[in-house]
Amino acid sequence: MQLMPPKRRRASPKRPIYATVKPWRAYVRLGLTLTLAAVAIFMGRDHWRLRHTQYEPFPASVSGAARPIDGDSLFVGGNEVRLQGLDAPEGRQTCSRGGLTWNCGEEAKRELAHAIGGEIVTCNVSERDRYGRLLARCIAGGRDINSSMVRAGMAVAFGGYNDEEADARSSRRGVWSGEFEAPQRWRAQHNPQDAR
Numbered sequence: 001m002q003l004m005p006p007k008r009r010r011a012s013p014k015r016p017i018y019a020t021v022k023p024w025r026a027y028v029r030l031g032l033t034l035t036l037a038a039v040a041i042f043m044g045r046d047h048w049r050l051r052h053t054q055y056e057p058f059p060a061s062v063s064g065a066a067r068p069i070d071g072d073s074l075f076v077g078g079n080e081v082r083l084q085g086l087d088a089p090e091g092r093q094t095c096s097r098g099g100l101t102w103n104c105g106e107e108a109k110r111e112l113a114h115a116i117g118g119e120i121v122t123c124n125v126s127e128r129d130r131y132g133r134l135l136a137r138c139i140a141g142g143r144d145i146n147s148s149m150v151r152a153g154m155a156v157a158f159g160g161y162n163d164e165e166a167d168a169r170s171s172r173r174g175v176w177s178g179e180f181e182a183p184q185r186w187r188a189q190h191n192p193q194d195a196r
Contacts, residue, residue: 058128066121066140071108072155073133076121082133083146084126085160087183088112089175092190097178104154104175111154111174115145156182 064077071088074081088108089095095104123136138145149155150164153174157165169176 056128056132058125058134061122061124062134062136063120063122066116066138068109068112068116071105071112071149074112074116074121074138076123076138080133081123081125081136081138082129083149083155084135084137085146085158086150086155087158088149088155089180089183090186090191093181093183093186095175095178095180102178104180107174108149108154111152112145112149115143115148115152116140117143121145153177158184 059079062076062079062081066074066076068074069080070091072083072086074083089105091105091109093103093105094101096102117140119141121138121140123134123138125134125136127135129135147161147164150157150161151168151173153168153171153176156175168174
């Protein structure tokens with residue numbers, strides 16, 4: 001009788017650790033992470049809005065709920081509107097009063113929110129500016145928002161509302177209560193590409 005050598009067991013190759021993770025799960029996680037990052041970046045911003053050019057047609061009027069962007073522009077029913085005939089301090093702009101610095105740009109935005117007062121806003125559009133925004137005179141609750149901003153001293157006349165500016169200046173309201181740089185000059189120094 002012939003003896004057979006004992007059978008050798010074949011050593012099974014060790015499986016690498018990463019092979020136990022299903023590869024498709026990693027792709028799903030990566031996809032979800034990228035989607036959440038994109039949503040986080042674009043939330044609260046208006047990147048999804050179509051940008052218009054100065055020469056595109058525009059509606060005669062827009063109406064709807066409104067929210068301020070800064071002291072002289074707002075969103076009305078999904079349209080970006082710039083208040084015509086005035087110029088308000090920029091959001092980062094500061095002014096001085098009684099030797100103290102105050103953020104007149106943020107104050108102008110708050111004044112615009114106050115002028116809107118939670119009312120439906122109706123804007124009569126005359127044209128688009130070079131950024132594609134609608135240039136308009138707006139009314140909320142029967143009040144002329146453009147006029148209110150200049151009369152409160154939180155915007156200067158820029159092609160209109162000279163009487164309102166004279167009244168604010170003589171009463172020393174808003175920016176007229178101290179010293180400030182004209183918004184147009186401030187933009188030219190701090191945001192040269194946005195000077196209007």
